[in-house]
Amino acid sequence: MASAIVARAPILPMLVRQTGAEFLKLWRVPAFSITSLFLPVMFYAFIGIGQSKQQIFPGVSFGAYFLASMAVYAVANVMIFSFGISVATERGQKMDVLMRATPMPPWVYLLSKCITALAFAAMTLVVLFPFAYVAGSVRLEPSEWFTLAYRVLLGSIPFIALGFAIGYLSGPNSAVAVINLIYLPTAFASGLFFPKQLLPQFIQNIAPYLPLHFFGQLGWDAIGAPTDGSVTTDWLYLAGYGVLFFALALWAYRREEGRKFT
């Protein structure tokens, strides 16, 4: 019999290559890369700069507050879009079938997508933070910049799972529409664009339970703005949503496996 010693390719170089490929795939689609990097900056320029010096809470300028809002918006945006659309497109083009026939473990593919999404998310912050500093005259303590950055990156992980679930549940042509229908309204309802007090009452009633609301609170708290409840509660709710989204993603993934690969 053939020997079983030859075994498999080393995982780390495979993961590096796969991540590089995932990154290039997204980077070379301007509809994704330009939009993710510059849309938050553009919103910041339109909404944030004009009144950036206005104090909305003691010691908190609108410029800083809106920076936290846009950081949350930008990062969640990358997670949902990069995952949702690329997974839906690749399913549509049956790339997953060829990948499945190779000796690459499926988790390498998923992990490389997560790393790529986090890299893009970090890049949006690298563009947004200096812009807010220069154009919005936002001055924060070094620890506040750091807290904002790590909280939005860590807090974005549940949204990876949401993007993944959408990618498996919707088709390549409907993914963009589904994402916009879910993501944009909840971003508004969670107060990322303007204060919740301006929203209709029924939305104000739902808003405090939306995942982006808790994510937003983590951002606002990082720059010293007062928020409802404690940061621990925000993390717990977000973790709960994370579990929910991962369960949904796993179910969607299994459903697809059952259809295509049994």
Place this chain on the structure above:
Amino acid sequence: MPLAAQLIDATKKYGAVEALKGVSLNIELGEVVAMLGPNGAGKTTSISLLLGLRKPTSGKAQLFGLDPSDLNARSRVGVMLQESGIPEMLRVREIVDLFRSYYPKPMVRDRAIAMAGLEEKATALVKQLSGGQRQRLYFALAVCGDPEVLFLDEPTVGMDVEGRRSFIERIAEFADMGRTVVLTTHYLEEADQLAKRVVVIDRGVVIADASPQEIKSKVAGKRVRFTSGNLSDGDLEGLPVTTTTITDHRVRLLTNQPESVLRELFRKGIEISELEVSGADLEDAFISLTSHKAPE
């Protein structure tokens, strides 16, 4: 010889449709095997079972004695599938490098690209490739891991004659390195040129498994081809004809007694032009093997 791939009484149902009805197949290392059959015969299903992309409803599929979804088994196999996509926004050499990283002992990148004849397109994006170039890229991805066994599902589909000819040469070149090649095709001349063994599948069953020569010899006699404007099916009744296909006005039949068949047709006043009588080839054998089961 150790077995590269094996199906043991494998069946596969998709809902109510029975795609494979108990197929057994042993493929030894170093063999070049062509699986032939009409569309929907079960060729792609057989390949999918051997690759672990699908699970048999009953029976068993094995690669190197392992479960085909075992990554140790897959590390020794290269694959070209029908209707599978690759990222449009990667360059040829980037995606070849990506696939090389999946395998323990890959080929040098440029060699894989050269084997597929894509040297001039190495820096092109996938989306800039023509259909034929894409097929060649899939071939590069299939061989870049320097696999012991190559599975090719309809590798030349959609190619022109010249493209197919040079592609067949590339596959032959790989087989000449002593590797195992399993390909499905409905082009008989491909099977004849490449394979030393032809497995004919029809309606989920293996109906022949032999060398191209043996399969040809199963069909004794001559092939008669002609064009006729006034031939109807009834005219051939009672004649010593084994198989007939009529497309438009082009008639093709197999017989051991071409002279008496033609005499009878002339007597009936059938118009015959562009007459050709020759020895039966693999395609005739194929039609003769499958037609009694699947009449057009």
